[in-house]
Amino acid sequence: xxxxxxxxxxxxxxxxxxxxxKFTFLGLKLAVMLFAAAGVYFVWNPDQMTRxxxxxGIGRGADLVTYxxxxxxxxxxxxxxxxxxxxxxxxxxxxRRLAIQQARxxxxxxxxx
Amino acid sequence: MSRDESLWFVxxxxxxxxxxxxxxxxxxxxxxxxxxxxxxxxxxxxxxLAGGAFVATHLVNRGQGAALQTGIxxxxxxxxxxxxxxxxxxxxxxxxxxQMVSVCRSEGRDAVLxxxxxxxxxxxxxxxxxxxxxxxxxxxxxxxxxxxxxxxGLRVLSRDAARKLRIRQDRMAxxxxxxxxxxxxxxxWREHPVTITYSEYSLAKGQKLSNSVRILEDILFGGRx
Numbered sequence: 001x002x003x004x005x006x007x008x009x010x011x012x013x014x015x016x017x018x019x020x021x022k023f024t025f026l027g028l029k030l031a032v033m034l035f036a037a038a039g040v041y042f043v044w045n046p047d048q049m050t051r052x053x054x055x056x057g058i059g060r061g062a063d064l065v066t067y068x069x070x071x072x073x074x075x076x077x078x079x080x081x082x083x084x085x086x087x088x089x090x091x092x093x094x095x096r097r098l099a100i101q102q103a104r105x106x107x108x109x110x111x112x113x
Numbered sequence: 114m115s116r117d118e119s120l121w122f123v124x125x126x127x128x129x130x131x132x133x134x135x136x137x138x139x140x141x142x143x144x145x146x147x148x149x150x151x152x153x154x155x156x157x158x159x160x161x162l163a164g165g166a167f168v169a170t171h172l173v174n175r176g177q178g179a180a181l182q183t184g185i186x187x188x189x190x191x192x193x194x195x196x197x198x199x200x201x202x203x204x205x206x207x208x209x210x211x212q213m214v215s216v217c218r219s220e221g222r223d224a225v226l227x228x229x230x231x232x233x234x235x236x237x238x239x240x241x242x243x244x245x246x247x248x249x250x251x252x253x254x255x256x257x258x259x260x261x262x263x264x265x266g267l268r269v270l271s272r273d274a275a276r277k278l279r280i281r282q283d284r285m286a287x288x289x290x291x292x293x294x295x296x297x298x299x300x301x302w303r304e305h306p307v308t309i310t311y312s313e314y315s316l317a318k319g320q321k322l323s324n325s326v327r328i329l330e331d332i333l334f335g336g337r338x
Contacts, residue, residue, distance in 0.1 A: 092175045092283055096183045099149065099169040103187060104158070106165045 004043050011039035119195070120144035120214060121188035124166070125180030126201035130155035132314060137164030139207045140199070147187050148201070149180040167191075178287025182280040189275060196275045200266040202315040206308050213269045213305045223274035223300035226260070227267030232306030238316070244325055252289065256296040260304060264288040267307050274300050285324060286331035 015036035023029035042049040042061070049061030058064045122140045126133050126148050133148060140146050141164070148161035152174030162168045169187050171180060181198055188196050195217060197210050209227070217225040229237075230249075248263040268291070270278070277298050282290040295302055 088283065089281070091173070092179045095171045095173055095175055096179065096186065099171050099183050100187050100190065103147075103167055103169040104162055105167055106162055109167070 007043045008040050011036045011043070015040070116142060117144050117214075119193060120197070121191065121193040121195070122146045122197045122199045122210070123181060123184035123188055124148045124161075124199050124201050125151055125177045125184060126153065126157050126161065127151040127174065127177070127180070128153045128155050128157060129201040130157045130160050132203050133157055133201055134160040134164035136199075136201060136203050137161055137166040141165040143207065143211055144197070145188075145191070145193075147184045147191075149184040149187075151175060151177070151180040176284035176287075178280045178285070178290070179283040181287060185270075185275050185278070185280075189272065193275070194272050196270045196272070198266060198268045198270070200315075203312065204309050204315045205267045206310075209305075209307045210267060210269070213267070213307075216303075216305055217269045217271065220303070221301070222269075222303060223271050224295055224302040225269040226262070226302060226304050227265045227307035228260070228262035228304040229265060229307060229309040230261045231304055233308045234311065235308065236311040236316075237309070238311065241311075248289075248325070252292055255289075256293045258292055258296050258302075260292070262304070263292065265307070265309075274298075282331055284327070284331055286328045289328070289332055 015033055018029055018032040018036060021029075023032075042052075046061055049064065051061075053059065053061045053064035056064070058067070120143070122144050124133075124136070124146060127150075129136075130153070137146050137148065146161075146164075146166040148158070148166040148168050150158035150161065150168055150170045152171045158168045158170050167187065169183055171183065185196060185198075195214055197214065199205055199210060205227070209232075213225045213227065216222070229245075234242075245262065245264060249260060252258060252260055252263045266288070274295075277300075278291060278294050280287045280290060
């Protein structure tokens with residue numbers, strides 16, 4: 001009971017945040033909201049989860065939840081790594097630009113020989 | 114030999130304070146030098162400047178590949194006709210680098226790559242020899258270049274070749290990246306024997322075996338994202 005209430009609170013927060021936040025893609029916003037709403041529903045109707053799981057050939061609802069969670073976590077990690085790559089490239093370009101602009105010249109040199 | 118104003122040595126340096134001024138002074142009678150101080154915590158930049166080098170400073174450490182690209186960009190902007198990538202730790206021989214430049218010019222090559230296996234190695238540890246030989250085989254398989262050495266930091270590039278190359282591997286995988294771009298761009302290259310001297314200093318600064326795992330990881334998953 002307590003766990004169900006906590007889980008409802010978590011999914012509810014996600015639903016609320018997704019509703020008020022701006023997303024780059026409307027589709028992603030709808031998907032997150034749908035996911036959170038489904039979360040609230042299945043917390044209170046676990047038997048429905050099991051039915052859904054059996055429809056896709058998985059024994060128990062809990063197993064389906066585990067698989068879905070693993071998949072989402074994996075995609076999140078991949079997205080985070082790609083984001084880090086991109087920001088690393090941007091940082092390198094920024095550092096390079098500064099280094100060249102503020103280069104120090106040795107005595108008696110004005111560059112461009 | 115008089116100083117060649119259109120020849121630039123590009124040196125990436127990270128915490129090379131003890132040696133860098135001496136290395137730079139070895140070059141400045143013959144060519145111009147840009148040292149990219151890659152976010153060192155010691156006085157590498159000041160030492161390089163005192164030695165007579167142009168100094169571009171990375172405010173944050175970005176790795177040797179990133180530093181070389183910065184130096185190449187700087188030298189090209191200063192009008193370099195040929196560029197030499199040169200190690201900061203005194204492993205390379207200036208006279209040999211100059212020989213490579215004249216070979217590059219007289220044969221009209223895009224790139225001349227140093228090979229320690231055509232040349233000589235002084236005090237090379239056995240384990241390092243094995244690791245580099247493995248890298249040579251890896252390079253042959255992935256790029257088709259029939260090289261005798263890989264990951265040799267001594268290279269000569271023509272202005273044209275340097276403009277075409279774009280190092281995106283910030284860390285150590287840039288050595289493989291340069292070779293794969295040389296293959297892809299179908300540059301006109303050759304190898305040239307060089308001497309690599311493994312001093313106590315260069316060994317302490319050099320690549321550890323464990324780094325090769327990181328390099329492989331960068332090649333497989335890094336770069337083009």
